[in-house]
Amino acid sequence: MRRNRRSAVVGFAYLAPALVFVLVFTAYPLGQMAWMSLHNWSLITPPRFVGLDNYERAFKDTQFWVSFRFTLWYTALITPVLIIGGYLLALLTSQNSLLRKVTRTVVFIPVVIGLGVSSLLWYWLFSTDFGLVNRVLLDLGWISKPVLWLGVDADVSNAAIIASVVWKVIGFGMILFVGAIQAIPTDITEAAQVDGASYRQRVTRVILPLTMRTVLLVTLVSVIGSLLAFDQFYIMTAGQPQNETATSVFYVYLNSFPYLKLGYGAALSMILAAFILVFTVFQLLLTRRSHA
Amino acid sequence: MRTRPRWPALAATAALMLAAAACSQEEAPPTAGEGPAATTTCASKGDLTMWERSGGNKQMVDMLVEAWNTKNPDCKIKLTYIPHTEMVGKIAQGIASGEVPDLMGMDLIYAPQFEKAQQLVDLTDRLKDWSELKTASKGHMTVATYQNRLFGVPLYADVSALFYNKDLFSRAGLDPTKPPTSLGELRSYADKISALGGDIKGYYLPGNCAGCNIFTVGPLMWASGAKIEAAGPGDEPLVGDGVKQVLQFTRDMVKSGNVHAGDRTENGETFHLQFGSGKVGMMGTGNFNITLAREQNPTMKFGIALLPGMAPNSSASFIGGDLVVVPKGSKRVNDAVNVMKFLLSDEVQVEVYAKALNLTTRSDMVDNKYFKAEPLVQDVAKALTVGRTPYTLTFFEQINSPQGPWLKLLQRAYYSEDNLDTVIADGKKEMKAIAAQS
Numbered sequence: 001m002r003r004n005r006r007s008a009v010v011g012f013a014y015l016a017p018a019l020v021f022v023l024v025f026t027a028y029p030l031g032q033m034a035w036m037s038l039h040n041w042s043l044i045t046p047p048r049f050v051g052l053d054n055y056e057r058a059f060k061d062t063q064f065w066v067s068f069r070f071t072l073w074y075t076a077l078i079t080p081v082l083i084i085g086g087y088l089l090a091l092l093t094s095q096n097s098l099l100r101k102v103t104r105t106v107v108f109i110p111v112v113i114g115l116g117v118s119s120l121l122w123y124w125l126f127s128t129d130f131g132l133v134n135r136v137l138l139d140l141g142w143i144s145k146p147v148l149w150l151g152v153d154a155d156v157s158n159a160a161i162i163a164s165v166v167w168k169v170i171g172f173g174m175i176l177f178v179g180a181i182q183a184i185p186t187d188i189t190e191a192a193q194v195d196g197a198s199y200r201q202r203v204t205r206v207i208l209p210l211t212m213r214t215v216l217l218v219t220l221v222s223v224i225g226s227l228l229a230f231d232q233f234y235i236m237t238a239g240q241p242q243n244e245t246a247t248s249v250f251y252v253y254l255n256s257f258p259y260l261k262l263g264y265g266a267a268l269s270m271i272l273a274a275f276i277l278v279f280t281v282f283q284l285l286l287t288r289r290s291h292a
Numbered sequence: 293m294r295t296r297p298r299w300p301a302l303a304a305t306a307a308l309m310l311a312a313a314a315c316s317q318e319e320a321p322p323t324a325g326e327g328p329a330a331t332t333t334c335a336s337k338g339d340l341t342m343w344e345r346s347g348g349n350k351q352m353v354d355m356l357v358e359a360w361n362t363k364n365p366d367c368k369i370k371l372t373y374i375p376h377t378e379m380v381g382k383i384a385q386g387i388a389s390g391e392v393p394d395l396m397g398m399d400l401i402y403a404p405q406f407e408k409a410q411q412l413v414d415l416t417d418r419l420k421d422w423s424e425l426k427t428a429s430k431g432h433m434t435v436a437t438y439q440n441r442l443f444g445v446p447l448y449a450d451v452s453a454l455f456y457n458k459d460l461f462s463r464a465g466l467d468p469t470k471p472p473t474s475l476g477e478l479r480s481y482a483d484k485i486s487a488l489g490g491d492i493k494g495y496y497l498p499g500n501c502a503g504c505n506i507f508t509v510g511p512l513m514w515a516s517g518a519k520i521e522a523a524g525p526g527d528e529p530l531v532g533d534g535v536k537q538v539l540q541f542t543r544d545m546v547k548s549g550n551v552h553a554g555d556r557t558e559n560g561e562t563f564h565l566q567f568g569s570g571k572v573g574m575m576g577t578g579n580f581n582i583t584l585a586r587e588q589n590p591t592m593k594f595g596i597a598l599l600p601g602m603a604p605n606s607s608a609s610f611i612g613g614d615l616v617v618v619p620k621g622s623k624r625v626n627d628a629v630n631v632m633k634f635l636l637s638d639e640v641q642v643e644v645y646a647k648a649l650n651l652t653t654r655s656d657m658v659d660n661k662y663f664k665a666e667p668l669v670q671d672v673a674k675a676l677t678v679g680r681t682p683y684t685l686t687f688f689e690q691i692n693s694p695q696g697p698w699l700k701l702l703q704r705a706y707y708s709e710d711n712l713d714t715v716i717a718d719g720k721k722e723m724k725a726i727a728a729q730s
Contacts, residue, residue: 043381149557240694258693260380
């Protein structure tokens with residue numbers, strides 16, 4: 001009994017640093033945000049308790065739900081591209097030849113650039129008057145007049161932004177997939193080969209099932225990142241045309257800081273966080289199931 | 293009667309005074325009191341901290357700070373630039389956490405919000421007798437004042453005006469000495485310039501930039517007798533025939549091909565580069581574009597006129613720029629006031645602002661040797677006399693926001709077939725709803 005208590009104390013001591021970290025950097029800010037969401041607070045005036053008014057207003061706020069729907073749409077479009085694209089790149093480069101190592105490095109380099117910087121870079125590349133993209137397409141004769149990439153048509157803008165984000169982050173998934181593929185014991189794949197499995201069969205029947213946990217992990221990270229998309233839309237379209245490319249976080253930002261409605265922004269954030277939490281739990285359940 | 297020597301008491305008093313002098317570098321919290329008489333030099337030693345937004349007139353602010361630092365080597369201004377879009381939030385956070393600079397430059401349009409929230413030091417009693425304020429930019433002074441109390445002075449001024457390309461005027465058979473004086477003339481001149489063909493267009497409309505539009509299209513409405521923003525709860529926005537007339541004018545300009553298709557994507561990032569490209573006949577822009585256009589296109593000849601309205605010879609301008617204010621919690625109010633005195637002094641107005649061909653912030657300083665040698669600056673300075681600055685507590689939400697009703701209204705007018713009365717009615721409704729929350 002005494003030994004059990006001692007081991008519990010030791011276990012708690014091991015756990016304590018992580019627990020403190022979570023309490024200080026996650027639980028406390030979350031509690032603070034929940035408190036803020038119940039107040040009318042502009043930062044420059046004292047907070048005033050308003051109960052659930054901010055939530056009531058959020059549920060009636062058309063623009064918030066337009067932004068939310070757009071965010072879901074963006075997530076639904078970009079996630080398969082990142083996962084399938086990243087996995088295909090990983091399959092191509094998972095073996096350690098020199099060319100494959102160089103390719104991996106080249107694909108991974110944009111990951112280390114900040115998203116804000118890469119968005120600004122792509123904003124200029126897509127510029128109608130000064131951009132390289134239109135110049136190249138015109139010179140190749142693929143278009144007869146410059147394309148208005150950003151802020152005019154929601155679908156074209158979204159496609160341009162997705163292209164820029166895929167360039168920026170696809171290397172992240174690829175590296176994780178490469179790690180997972182390389183961790184598969186070679187005797188398993190060799191056994192499949194000896195049994196006459198084609199490359200496609202080895203990928204779909206052996207490699208993919210054995211790397212499914214990583215696939216789900218990358219999907220989880222990618223979906224959360226996309227649901228929290230901000231920089232690329234803020235810089236490249238500012239929500240235009242007619243707020244059709246405004247994401248949820250962009251709307252939260254506008255309310256919290258430029259509009260100085262911190263309480264309302266916090267309520268919007270809580271709603272968004274609740275949605276992401278539900279999705280994450282669902283995803284983790286899936287991961288556990290695949291593990292079992 | 294002989295008394296005991298008082299040397300110990302005097303020494304103690306002197307020591308206390310010295311200590312007090314040393315402590316005075318960190319002044320007591322600001323009050324609305326008069327304070328010592330302002331000078332153009334520092335009252336104490338040690339760096340002054342100042343914040344300024346990065347998207348403003350950086351070149352001008354750097355020169356002003358350098359001029360102050362040269363004159364006050366023991367009391368230099370330590371300037372920090374905050375990204376333009378972060379400024380309001382950053383100031384608000386600084387005030388909330390008590391981490392504020394000694395003084396700061398503030399986009400003048402946001403000042404009323406902070407004045408109402410009592411987050412700026414009331415300087416009325418310190419500044420009320422300054423003769424310089426009688427001629428200080430009216431737009432700046434309007435927004436620096438809340439309920440008859442004064443909270444700041446101009447840091448620099450940006451005014452909008454109509455820039456026109458004289459080379460294209462000549463090529464189109466127009467008289468380059470006669471810019472348009474009404475929107476009707478502007479339209480007919482634009483038609484002739486666009487008819488030159490190629491990549492040349494008569495006019496420029498920034499289709500995706502709320503701020504650029506209030507700066508350049510707003511004055512077209514004001515000059516046509518309209519009012520744009522709702523000042524506060526219950527106030528009616530978008531009033532006057534000029535609103536619809538200008539929206540119709542802009543829609544016609546787009547439809548008739550007088551603007552580049554790419555203008556529609558302009559979110560402000562490349563706005564300052566458009567006139568200097570030499571492909572635009574006329575464009576509403578700011579005084580900052582004089583130097584930029586020259587650097588970009590040294591051989592291009594251009595002129596500057598006032599932004600016109602519907603009626604001949606009507607005109608208006610947007611007076612923008614920054615104020616210098618003192619945030620609540622500043623420990624160096626006296627020195628911040630001295631910086632203000634310095635900025636408004638004759639010497640700085642002429643030898644710093646005018647010499648660098650920037651607008652002076654006092655109208656009585658416009659008549660100086662540097663402007664006389666530079667007719668374009670003289671032309672743009674005329675905008676100060678017809679300019680105005682909107683006054684509302686919700687400027688960002690109503691006007692400047694990329695998701696706000698102002699940009700939505702303009703985009704529907706420029707690029708859709710929606711009935712303009714409906715467009716205006718929708719804009720009114722949204723602006724009133726926002727103002728009602730102020």
